[in-house]
Amino acid sequence: MGTWDIGPFENDMAADFAYTLDETAQHQREDLVRATLIRTIQALDYLESPEGAEAVAAAALIAAQCPGGEPISTSYGPVEALPTYSDDLRPLAVEALDRVLAKESELAELWDETTNGPKWRQSISRLRTVLAPESGPQEGTPFGP
Numbered sequence: 001m002g003t004w005d006i007g008p009f010e011n012d013m014a015a016d017f018a019y020t021l022d023e024t025a026q027h028q029r030e031d032l033v034r035a036t037l038i039r040t041i042q043a044l045d046y047l048e049s050p051e052g053a054e055a056v057a058a059a060a061l062i063a064a065q066c067p068g069g070e071p072i073s074t075s076y077g078p079v080e081a082l083p084t085y086s087d088d089l090r091p092l093a094v095e096a097l098d099r100v101l102a103k104e105s106e107l108a109e110l111w112d113e114t115t116n117g118p119k120w121r122q123s124i125s126r127l128r129t130v131l132a133p134e135s136g137p138q139e140g141t142p143f144g145p
Contacts, residue, residue: 006111006120007074008060008127013053015076021061022080030083033058037089040096045104052100052107056124059093063130066090070130094132097124 003011009018017036024032040047040055061078062085063069072078101108101124111120 006116006123008056008123009072009074009076011053013050014057017054017057018076018078021078021082026081026083030085030089033061033085034089034092037092037096040099041092043099047099047102047105047107049106049110052105055096055100056107056127059097059127059131061085062089062093063127066130068130068133090131094128097128097131100124 008014021029021032036054036058040051043051057077060072061082064072065085099105101121108121111117114120
């Protein structure tokens with residue numbers, strides 16, 4: 001996977017996800033984001049890096065619409081207009097991010113092998129805080145740190 005920065009769309013898989021989202025009919029874009037999050041949450045064993053990168057990108061799209069969320073300003077993100085996402089996607093995005101940070105996650109392992117690993121984890125934590133400002137990472141959950 002080509003990665004050039006820690007941002008949610010700063011890797012090949014997330015950029016490809018953005019392209020797929022742009023190519024998806026407007027009325028089906030929320031369904032694509034939802035399916036991406038659910039696929040990540042339901043990964044039973046090891047979460048592969050491409051799925052993790054797509055989940056982070058999907059969560060960033062939802063967070064961008066939340067109070068305090070940062071807009072997606074990179075040229076690698078979606079170009080087409082996005083729907084206003086349903087509020088019920090927020091807890092799914094949080095759960096998906098927790099899964100991406102879990103022990104059995106290739107994306108987390110790959111980042112932890114770099115000097116930017118802590119910075120990447122902080123960026124995921126900021127996304128999570130925007131999505132669920134009243135809670136931090138959940139200790140004791142199957143996907144908690």
